Amino acid sequence: QGGQRPLEFVMFEWCVDCHLLAPQLEAVLALVGTSPRILDVGCGTSELAVKLWDGGRRRVHAIDVSEEVVASMSATHSGKEGLTWQVVDIAAAGRSDGPLLE
Structure with a gap:
């Protein structure tokens, strides 16, 4: 958009810190194989998707309703292949004619 940088947001964990959630997530992920596809619904500015990618999970898709947040997070982490x-x-799921996810 005209060379403008996306808005920058402060990382925010609204439910629980990623570091506290990591042991439970790793236990579940160990049950689903070596390369699971992970969907982070309502990602906001959380570090969860990034931490999962940094931990070796290379198929992480983060979704949020906010265009500004998605643009900022995407720009900030653009070099991470497999983190989308x-x-x-x-x-609005189920109320559209097309697929919900890309």
Whole structure:
């Protein structure tokens, strides 16, 4: 958009810190194989998707309703192949003619 940088947001964990959640996530991920596809619904500015990617998970898709947040997170983490971001209104799921996710 005219060379403008996306808005920058402060990382925010609204439910629980990623570091506290990591042991439980790793236990579940160990049950689903070596290369699971991970969907982070309502990612916001959380570090969860990034931490999963940094931990070796290379198929992480993060979705959020906010275009600004998705643009910022996507730009900030653009060099991470397999870590993708998409604007999705999950509340509208099932109310569209096309697929919900890309």
